[in-house]
Amino acid sequence: MEQPISLVEYGSRRVIITITAVFCALLEIIDTTIVNVALNNMRGSLGATLNEVSWVITAYSIANVIIVPMTSWLSQQFGRRNYFAASIIIFTVASFLCGNSTNIGELILFRFIQGLGGGALLVTSQTIITESYPPEKRAMAQAIYVLGVIIGPTLGPPLGGYIVDNFSWPYIFYINIPVGIIAALLTLQFVRSPKYGEKRPASEVDWLGIMLLTVAVGSLQYILEKGQEDDWFSSKLIIALSVIAFLGFYLFIWRELVYKYPIVELRVLKNSNLRMGVLLSFIQGFGLFGSTFIIPLYTQSILGWNAQQSGMLMVPSTLMVAFMMPIVGQLIQRGVSQKYLIALGMIVFFIYSLMSYKIITPQTSADNFFWALMVRGLGLGFLSVPISTMSLSTLKGPEIAQGAAFSGMMRQLGGSFGVALISTFLSRDIVGHRSNLVRNLDIYDPAVQDRVRRIAAGMQAKGMAPNVALKSAHQMLDGSVSVQATILSYMDIFLYIGIMFLVCVPLVLIFIKRSKSKVSMADAAH
Template sequence: MQQQNSLVEYGSRRVIITITAVFCALLEIIDTTIVNVALNNMRGSLGATLNEVSWVITAYSIANVIVVPMTSWLSQQFGRRNYFAASVIIFTVSSFLCGNSTGIGELILFRFIQGLGGGALLVTSQTIITESYPPEKRAMAQAIYVLGVIVGPTLGPPLGGYIIDHYSWPYIFYINIPVGIIAALLTMQYVRSPKYAEKRPASQVDWLGIFLLTVAVGSLQYILEKGQEEDWFSSKLMVVLAVVAFLGAYCFIWRQLVYKYPIVELRVLKNGNLRIGVILSFVQGFGLFGSTFIIPLYTQTILGWNAQQSGMLMVPSTLMVAFMMPIVGQMIQRGVSQKYLIAIGMAIFFIYSLFTYQIITPQTGAENFFWVLMIRGVGLGLLSVPISVMSLSTLKGPEIAQGAAFSGMMRQLGGSFGVALISTYLSRDIIGHRYNLVSKLDVFNPAVQARINGIAAGMHAKGMPSNVAVKSAQQLMDGSVTIQATILSYMDIFLYVGCMFLVCIPFVLIFIKKSKAKAKGSLADAAH
């Protein structure tokens, strides 16, 4: 505990460290979504195919997921301050190189390097913030950090849309540079490292473990990112990568359990609260990134909104999360059980999903979404901080950073699984709904014929030849069926995601150990 207390900061120094760490985490998360709205511009500017330009996202995600589990070990090898500062510098320099790329190959390479730097920012900034606060204020520290995690995915699309509309795509990378430079300078000046055990010489570094982790997690992330494009396991490459991911993970786990100096300490998962927390982080990532993915997709494909409008729709929800953070932090500090907060948060997220299921139509407007998304904000506010605090509340010393790395990785993988499963389900469910609707749309039905004839008559009255008008009316009817099938699929997704959270509630209440009023003391160890 003395080691941890020695890192507690006060006054302006703590404020500077907190702002630096939150901005670094925010930059990393924004960069996972800001690129989405710029892909078409990149494609035209660099002369790339759609498949090639999608690697700009995939390369970053793969690098992120590879480096996150190793952050604890890397911090011990190089010292937390040095590692964090180096990660900020790598992220900043690669941002400049991404903006200056003249070919798609260069951009993909620099995005991968940017992901390696960015992966460390998320978990390490989390640990730095928490250890800078005294035990009785660490729930509030969690709230400050989690706010950045929630805000990031929401800010990415509108910010990217604004930059694309008013400037050009390289500026989505250039905006990282001034913040990165300031963050690197402040890190070297203010952030302190805990006293680690002596770093391992190169001969004791688990190079095989690093290789196996890279192969396993990299293959899994590639499958999740590209599976839908390749039609999943009908592709030989997907089958090979699935086998590689499974064998790589199996061998990696075995290696970490038998090697004297593992890069990822798997034994920390013996802690019951951390095991539950890791699973809940996965579920939270699934719901957070899945809903952040599906709502803009719906508003852009069905309602015809642009990326900036779609992103701005999510702002009320984000503001509600910001409003909830200090309240939830105070509740935890006063001894309210985390498991009840998590259960209530999941119930509210189910209500949000159910309401969204009921309101989406081809004419749904922003005003219809307002209160529904506010409910989402309340649910996420009640989920995020308690999951973070509960996960690491019974860990101490070096276990804290190890547990934080597991939670961070599982949240990210949950998001990847969410987006992959939702996009796959959408493409297949739309076909099923369309088939059902068309089977009930009898062209010989007088009502259907009257509808087509009415549309055709309107077109003919405007000067269109009658045979062309009839064909256009049929195409319009066909398009209407496709839109209806798509909306039904979106409705299914919201319902299923909501049910997933509902099903988790009994498990939360049964399996999370009761955190007694020593919560205040245990918060001292909750560095997630």
Template sequence: MEQGESLIEHGPRLAIITITAVFCALLEIIDTTIVNVALNNMRGSLGATLNEISWVITAYSLANVIVIPLTSWLSQQFGRRNYFAASIVIFTVCSFLCGNATSITELIIFRFLQGMGGGALLVTSQTIITESWPPEKRAMAQAIYVLGIIVGPTLGPPLGGYIVDNYSWPFIFYINIPVGILAAILTIQFVRSPKYGTKRSASEVDWLGIILLTVGISSLQYVLEKGQEDDWFNSKLIITLCVTAVLGLYLFVWRQLEAKYPVVNLRVLKNGNLRMGVMLSFVMGFGTFGSTFVIPQFTQSILGWSAQQAGMLQLPSTLFVAVMMPVVAILIQRGVQQKYLIAAGMFIFYIFCMLCYKIIVPDTSSDDFFWPLMVRGLGLGLLSVPVSTMSLSTLKGQEIGQGAAFTSMMRQLGGSFGVALISTMLTRETSIHRTSLVSHMNVNDMNVQDRVSQLASGMQHRGFDFSTARNMAYGMLDGIVTKQATLLSYMDIFMFVGIVFIIFVPLVMFFVKKSNAKVNLADAAH
């Protein structure tokens, strides 16, 4: 009997292990977005600047992308159960420390350590679920896992908004503590460690590879997180870190291919399914995190919604995704080709982007967003499970953990890339559109003068003198132009994201090989 088969669980043990792993992954994902709505409260409480408080998010993301590719190797070194339990403990303890931080420096340090524990939860949870379920039912297992991945980013903002409005910002960290304690106990009690792989002595560890990975991936993540804030290539630091990221990652790849005992097994990417899955995971991260970022930005900055209102807007579509997951898993188990489901998901996500493009107006309401977001839920439901299942379907043994690490890392980087690109586009496209609109406005034009007169007349009726009212009218007109330019920028963003997804439809149809899901999953057990 193969080791991979011996890890399969049944009955109550399988349910407990699955629920524990899903909740751990959900905690990790929620914590990437829950702090966003509490930054102003943290800033006032800790006396931090805007730049300093943004490191609360950046530190967590940096730690995530550093530890995610190392999780398979670390599980091998310390044993999966021990490493998973230790990661839960680190995440939980650091959650408590974050809530009790008395300075911005303390909070950033504790967030980084929390991210080190959290990154391991994401990958190891997927590996545990995959190896605990029978091969023929792994599509359903992936549906359960992916549900946490999709729900997490959506739950973060409304949950954080509710906690901040009704309690105080430390409680966004404290809510992790009871779940973390229970998860650690259940992990020690029920999760088993595989016996494949060999623990390496300190002299056999590829320390150079770890250093190169840390330098390269952390430099890249910093550029993605802080590039827009530092004005990209007008910043010497950003330029330096771009060079460092390219060199660091290039040397890391060379080192892993040459090392006798690599910390990251790049050769697993020879598997065609995993290679395509890694690429699609990046695109999914780009679309999922990008749309989760841009819609709240639009509703808050243009429509004046609160963070909690913006977050609640996406809950119906998230519930629809929850309904879609098991349906798609059943389709895969019955032999429906994964490539068709993925291509359909990509096309439907493109439709979501075009629908959003159509409804972007100054008085867009929550009702206008309802059906586009439901379409988004349908697209993500068709995409997520097939991509995750296809990526790991033909891997076995420790390759499953290595493959899960690659897909998780690329999904995380895709999300960071999407947010960075969208925020940059929003700033620059707004400037371009504003310039274009202003160039078509002649102060001597009768239509412009009529509009200014109407606005000034309204101000005079409120008691302002003619000169003040006219200046205020020009200011209001300037605000209208800026708002229109911003609306056009959001339209450009949805168009751009839609084009990215529609481009991948023929690529998926051409490059993803036809395969019988039942055969692939059964083969994974041998």
């Protein structure tokens, strides 16, 4: 249905709405990664196991992915302004409760509630910003929004590390409270709700669709978060949830296509730009969250950095993205084709992966990473705005919110798939590289024996007994083999992520060209 009124804003009112929406999106994404560095402190103060405390991350992610596809429908049911303000209030109150948790069960429950509020912030922020700008300025609007999406994962770890080092872990939740209060007040004062027609009575609400979506998405997210930990399909729970997720999605799609008032309007995917944008959002999420996950992991496990140092390493890359956003927004407004910008971004991201593949060693320094990460920022700058703009560019009215929900969910799922696949690949690839290295390491080789002798002699010189020194020398050699196997696995990951982006370049160029021409929807879907 076409909107009877224009939601386009001007002057200071548009500035206030934009700042409010970006801050809400930023809050939501920072909270996805800020807890990572505080898990050990939480475990100690709440008396939880490592498996229990990891649910602090998992519960938030599951709630996020469940609520995101429903945001468009919930906005129509309650009015966008009311729903957005309520989500901010839920997120803020849950943040307070998380900080005041006295046991791990409470913390997991409140994190789930926080995720239900937070998921709405991300997608509704994008919709509000998009509709506040006239169509010719939407590329710039997306640039502003995407900046928050890119900065969030990078800011989380260093900010969390600083708070944990200087205060205590509850303050990673308490910092949300003042921002949340101000954002809720500004939303109620300035954000307007579109007139989407009358809301449905309770009897017409798609309760079965809601249940199927919750079960399917919740199961899938659990599989992705916990699969590696539970050794994937050797776990009966993972097998059961895989079957449930498959059946849940199958029945959900059937339900939404036949029900008169679906909770998620799947027909909006007939729009070829949105369909392409959803696919690219998944790939972008894979690369963005995957690289944000792997670099801190490498610097902390191999180079021995702390969380704050690892987080600060990513800051120049984020600043590069910030620098690129308005430039790319201007290029799109001046008529540069989005498909060429996306293809260029993917090529640049491949170059970043190749540079990372070549520089990582046990002695790699922050200086070595600097230019590779600047190239990463350049690539994300060329990718993020064109993908978001293209996804929503030909949508109108309620379709904008529906499209934003799809691309937001796929970006989140892309990130979850990226982290799950990378962590699985790492653990298995390390074993493979280690066995290859050990196979080529002959203990009877004179060079190997000489190396062990020299290490043992150095330890004896420091006062160690000969038998202890020899044992320690063998342990050191074993440790260096493990480090080398791990580094080779990281190199493989960077190379494969790069190749994935490079392979997508011709597909992007061909697919977008075909979607612009008058081909059938069935054709364009392949």
